[in-house]
Amino acid sequence: MWCSRVALRRLQRVAAASLNGTGGLTSTMQKEMSTLPRVYVTRQIPPEGLKILRESGQVQFELWDSDDVPVPRKELLQKVKGVDALLCVLTEKIDKEVLDAAGPNLKVVSTMSVGFDHLSLEELKKRGIRVGYTPDVLTDAVAELTVALLLTTSRRLIEATHEAKTGGWGTWRTLWLCGYELADSTVGILGLGRIGVAIAERLAPFKVKKFIYTDVAPRPELARAINAEYVSMDELAKQSDFLAVCCALTPETKEVCNKNLFSKMKKTSIFINTSRGGVVNQDDLYEALSSGQIAAAGLDVTVPEPLPTSHPLFTLKNCVILPHIASASYSTRGAMSALAANNLLLGLRREPMIKEIKL
Numbered sequence: 001m002w003c004s005r006v007a008l009r010r011l012q013r014v015a016a017a018s019l020n021g022t023g024g025l026t027s028t029m030q031k032e033m034s035t036l037p038r039v040y041v042t043r044q045i046p047p048e049g050l051k052i053l054r055e056s057g058q059v060q061f062e063l064w065d066s067d068d069v070p071v072p073r074k075e076l077l078q079k080v081k082g083v084d085a086l087l088c089v090l091t092e093k094i095d096k097e098v099l100d101a102a103g104p105n106l107k108v109v110s111t112m113s114v115g116f117d118h119l120s121l122e123e124l125k126k127r128g129i130r131v132g133y134t135p136d137v138l139t140d141a142v143a144e145l146t147v148a149l150l151l152t153t154s155r156r157l158i159e160a161t162h163e164a165k166t167g168g169w170g171t172w173r174t175l176w177l178c179g180y181e182l183a184d185s186t187v188g189i190l191g192l193g194r195i196g197v198a199i200a201e202r203l204a205p206f207k208v209k210k211f212i213y214t215d216v217a218p219r220p221e222l223a224r225a226i227n228a229e230y231v232s233m234d235e236l237a238k239q240s241d242f243l244a245v246c247c248a249l250t251p252e253t254k255e256v257c258n259k260n261l262f263s264k265m266k267k268t269s270i271f272i273n274t275s276r277g278g279v280v281n282q283d284d285l286y287e288a289l290s291s292g293q294i295a296a297a298g299l300d301v302t303v304p305e306p307l308p309t310s311h312p313l314f315t316l317k318n319c320v321i322l323p324h325i326a327s328a329s330y331s332t333r334g335a336m337s338a339l340a341a342n343n344l345l346l347g348l349r350r351e352p353m354i355k356e357i358k359l
């Protein structure tokens with residue numbers, strides 16, 4: 001450990017004192033704090049993580065003190081200079097330019113996200129920088145939101161509330177606002193991981209007939225838990241009544257949901273994406289939705305984010321678009337914040353992180 005226990009306890013007292021607003025740091029204490037490793041936090045993250053950093057007595061940190069506006073690139077490049085660690089969120093591209101600006105002191109990047117397509121892993125690896133991320137703690141929240149989005153889309157809830165509010169609700173009609181139900185359906189999962197399994201577990205009680213999935217290779221252990229069958233991408237497209245995209249965005253999965261996939265799907269099928277917008281070719285999706293090639297889509301993620309309000313997808317009644325909120329529950333965001341902070345501190349101490357990306 002790089003800091004003695006006595007010093008650590010003293011710094012914890014210092015941090016607690018300043019946290020409580022009691023202030024009164026002696027100049028020696030201030031000097032001690034200024035020798036601690038420097039951390040830049042690119043967003044005002046939930047208090048759980050900030051508290052861990054503050055009370056650790058292990059680091060000094062500066063943060064971009066806003067949750068509403070991401071740190072401007074110029075400011076980021078300036079602030080990272082000479083830092084030992086960086087705690088970021090998914091809106092910051094941590095690439096060669098940022099890493100060069102940070103310089104050789106940077107040892108740890110900790111992202112408060114499960115997705116890491118905003119991190120240039122190759123550049124991080126080249127520099128021997130360790131990378132933490134926040135899987136698992138958000139699985140339940142993301143699965144829950146995926147189910148909510150799926151039902152909202154398949155049962156046309158946004159259209160229905162709009163009709164009720166705006167006078168479109170006439171007499172009870174036999175086929176008005178009919179949608180598609182999960183009972184007796186086939187649900188396909190593109191990219192079977194923890195989140196895909198959690199979605200299937202939640203959908204099973206709706207009497208789904210069959211779960212199928214595709215991935216780079218079969219994942220028998222995960223599949224067994226939900227009794228899912230491994231199929232080819234073509235079969236996934238052809239058989240799925242509901243297709244949920246759960247894969248990470250990589251060069252291999254970029255726009256893998258395109259004309260080719262949509263053209264093989266049933267006209268009655270529902271497409272749901274809560275992973276990354278880059279997995280979908282949005283022009284092809286627009287075409288598939290507007291031509292009736294597929295029934296509807298529910299998207300929590302798009303390219304770009306935010307999706308401009310003038311985007312053609314917003315004109316479609318059969319497309320439900322959410323502003324990337326899958327993990328947005330208070331408890332999950334708090335847990336993500338705490339995990340990101342703990343990963344960072346462990347990384348700086350050269351100890352195994354709780355969740356680390358093996359580069």
Ligand SMILES: O=C(O)[C@H](O)CO
Nearest residue numbers: 090112113114115327
């Ligand atoms: O990658 C992630 O963590 C999600 O997309 C946002 O919570």
